[in-house]
Amino acid sequence: MGTTGMILAVHLKQAGCEVAICDFDIEKMNLIRHNGIHLEGMISKSSYFDYVCDSVEELLELGIDVLVSCVKTYHVPALLNSLDNLDKNIHILSAQDGIDICQKYIKICKESQIMRMVVNYAGNILTQNTVKVTYFNSQSFLGSINDRCPEKADWLANSIKKGGHDCQHLDSFQLRDEVWKKSLIVAAIGPICGISKLNLQEAMNNEDSVEIIEQTLIEGMEVAKAEGVKFDDNYVQLCLRMLKEAGDHLPSLGIDIRKDEKNEIDFFNGKIVRYGKKHYIQTPLNLTFTNVVNAMHFKKINGHSI
Amino acid sequence: MNPKKYKIGVIGLGPVGLMLGHYFNKANCDVVLCSRNEEHIDLIKSEGVHLAGTKDERSQFSEICSSIEDLVKSNVDIIVSAVKAYQIDSVLHEINLHNRNPSLMIIAAQNGIGIVDKYSFLFDLSKIFRFVINFAGNMNAPNVVNVTFIISPNYIASVDDSRPDISKWIEDVLSSVELFTKSVDSFELTKETWHKTILNASLSPLCAISKLTMREAMKIPDTNEIIERIIMEAMEVAKAEDIRFEKNFVKLCLRYLSKAGNHFPSLAVDLLNKKQTEIDFINGQLVQYGRKHYIRTPLNLTFTNMIRAITKENLKSNQPTLTNVNE
Numbered sequence: 001m002g003t004t005g006m007i008l009a010v011h012l013k014q015a016g017c018e019v020a021i022c023d024f025d026i027e028k029m030n031l032i033r034h035n036g037i038h039l040e041g042m043i044s045k046s047s048y049f050d051y052v053c054d055s056v057e058e059l060l061e062l063g064i065d066v067l068v069s070c071v072k073t074y075h076v077p078a079l080l081n082s083l084d085n086l087d088k089n090i091h092i093l094s095a096q097d098g099i100d101i102c103q104k105y106i107k108i109c110k111e112s113q114i115m116r117m118v119v120n121y122a123g124n125i126l127t128q129n130t131v132k133v134t135y136f137n138s139q140s141f142l143g144s145i146n147d148r149c150p151e152k153a154d155w156l157a158n159s160i161k162k163g164g165h166d167c168q169h170l171d172s173f174q175l176r177d178e179v180w181k182k183s184l185i186v187a188a189i190g191p192i193c194g195i196s197k198l199n200l201q202e203a204m205n206n207e208d209s210v211e212i213i214e215q216t217l218i219e220g221m222e223v224a225k226a227e228g229v230k231f232d233d234n235y236v237q238l239c240l241r242m243l244k245e246a247g248d249h250l251p252s253l254g255i256d257i258r259k260d261e262k263n264e265i266d267f268f269n270g271k272i273v274r275y276g277k278k279h280y281i282q283t284p285l286n287l288t289f290t291n292v293v294n295a296m297h298f299k300k301i302n303g304h305s306i
Numbered sequence: 307m308n309p310k311k312y313k314i315g316v317i318g319l320g321p322v323g324l325m326l327g328h329y330f331n332k333a334n335c336d337v338v339l340c341s342r343n344e345e346h347i348d349l350i351k352s353e354g355v356h357l358a359g360t361k362d363e364r365s366q367f368s369e370i371c372s373s374i375e376d377l378v379k380s381n382v383d384i385i386v387s388a389v390k391a392y393q394i395d396s397v398l399h400e401i402n403l404h405n406r407n408p409s410l411m412i413i414a415a416q417n418g419i420g421i422v423d424k425y426s427f428l429f430d431l432s433k434i435f436r437f438v439i440n441f442a443g444n445m446n447a448p449n450v451v452n453v454t455f456i457i458s459p460n461y462i463a464s465v466d467d468s469r470p471d472i473s474k475w476i477e478d479v480l481s482s483v484e485l486f487t488k489s490v491d492s493f494e495l496t497k498e499t500w501h502k503t504i505l506n507a508s509l510s511p512l513c514a515i516s517k518l519t520m521r522e523a524m525k526i527p528d529t530n531e532i533i534e535r536i537i538m539e540a541m542e543v544a545k546a547e548d549i550r551f552e553k554n555f556v557k558l559c560l561r562y563l564s565k566a567g568n569h570f571p572s573l574a575v576d577l578l579n580k581k582q583t584e585i586d587f588i589n590g591q592l593v594q595y596g597r598k599h600y601i602r603t604p605l606n607l608t609f610t611n612m613i614r615a616i617t618k619e620n621l622k623s624n625q626p627t628l629t630n631v632n633e
Binding site: 192195196197198202203206208209211212215219284285287288289290291292294295296298299 | 522523535607
């Protein structure tokens with residue numbers, strides 16, 4: 001129940017779905033149980049939930065049809081441990097950003113059970129049950145990762161749309177393109193803002209940082225193209241225009257780096273580097289950000305023993 | 307060698323200025339220090355200069371000026387300019403304003419590329435000398451340098467090779483007190499300048515941005531990879547400038563850097579203290595020369611631009627507000 005999970009839960013609930021929510025944080029879940037979840041900022045919505053669980057086991061006992069996974073990418077292995085012997089009728093919707101996230105879920109279920117959402121909204125946690133929505137106006141995308149459960153994906157996309165957030169159902173190839181496009185943007189701004197502590201507005205108003213953002217995007221695009229991803233005309237310039245207008249919003253990757261917390265860089269810049277190697281495309285900017293961020297975190301964990 | 311042959315003035319009393327002042331003084335030269343900070347002057351006058359850390363040496367100075375005008379009027383023959391690279395323009399402007407001595411010589415004691423261009427704007431090339439510094443330290447107090455390393459030799463040259471006698475005199479003077487310094491021709495010096503700059507470029511901004519000490523950056527495989535790539539990228543640019551490298555240069559650099567201490571390079575210290583940095587004379591120059599030769603320098607560009615962007619915000623937030631001006 002972070003930003004993504006809370007916003008999604010409220011929209012599904014407001015669409016009339018039966019929604020059960022789950023988090024290990026008992027205090028937080030007690031608060032939500034009694035006071036519901038509140039969204040403020042760019043939108044203003046509140047929902048109360050009948051089913052509030054403190055464990056995955058409890059959640060699964062409710063007979064759910066779709067498990068929406070909104071945990072941080074590095075928490076997925078722990079989640080998977082709780083999902084051993086997952087019922088083959090349950091579908092998983094991975095609502096995480098980053099490249100190749102779904103590969104992790106294949107360990108516990110079939111590809112046909114997995115759906116993916118490219119989340120194009122964002123916010124900050126104000127209190128344990130309140131999210132300030134800072135970015136909302138773009139369309140999100142959702143699909144089955146091997147096109148085997150299009151009905152369920154279509155139903156979910158329509159439900160989210162009915163709840164008030166524009167979400168489009170795509171086939172797996174279109175969805176892969178959107179995953180890459182979103183990841184390239186996060187990779188271009190997350191580490192720069194995280195390391196430099198500039199907010200997005202400051203970074204986009206500084207010609208030095210804009211140059212790096214543009215080059216990081218171009219570098220990632222080359223790799224993505226080698227993977228078959230298709231881009232609109234003027235993609236880089238359109239991204240820069242969108243980022244310039246995005247205001248104070250910062251992806252969680254940047255926030256985590258800034259706080260020197262465990263972060264998801266290996267699924268953004270790190271993946272661009274790996275796919276670059278696969279296609280013999282150099283990715284020096286993405287390599288620099290991946291390695292610097294990982295080294296900073298390594299120092300935090302290992303401290304004086306370096 | 308007559309140590310009294312030329313009177314030396316030193317501007318910029320950071321680690322480089324104080325160490326050079328100390329060694330010229332130790333060699334019995336006439337040395338005048340120059341600082342605008344009266345408290346620093348009083349401290350140096352009363353307690354002298356102390357080199358600590360890997361050294362434990364002290365020296366006393368009888369002549370200390372509080373302005374460049376006074377320094378120039380004190381009949382110095384050679385001025386050692388040891389200010390930060392971004393301060394060179396204003397210092398030279400002031401020297402030029404007050405100097406009436408057509409023979410006055412100046413030693414540029416900054417590391418980095420493109421430094422001499424700044425001096426040659428106001429000084430005749432025959433009066434300019436360039437020092438490649440292979441020692442470093444941090445300031446423990448305004449008169450105390452914590453010397454972190456001295457690796458021989460340092461290099462000195464007349465930038466147009468017209469005054470090898472002066473650079474030889476400096477070699478003799480400094481080497482006599484074991485600050486081993488080698489007088490070379492200008493081409494050799496350019497090569498050493500690039501070599502030294504490449505070493506600085508590979509570690510300084512990385513440490514500044516990641517907040518890793520030099521030793522930590524060298525020990526972590528992720529950052530070690532970046533360091534090696536920066537060196538390789540810079541070498542390509544240098545080669546286009548006709549700089550020659552010894553065999554195994556990259557590996558030798560890494561070996562040299564692996565002995566780096568568990569402290570921050572000066573560029574990192576400046577950034578962490580929210581001060582201006584010398585990035586434009588280090589990685590920034592590699593980017594510029596890369597552009598000249600149509601060679602991509604993405605790592606150097608990334609670090610240059612990151613440091614510049616952070617510095618811009620830092621300096622903005624350091625600017626006095628109406629409230630604290632009134633205070």
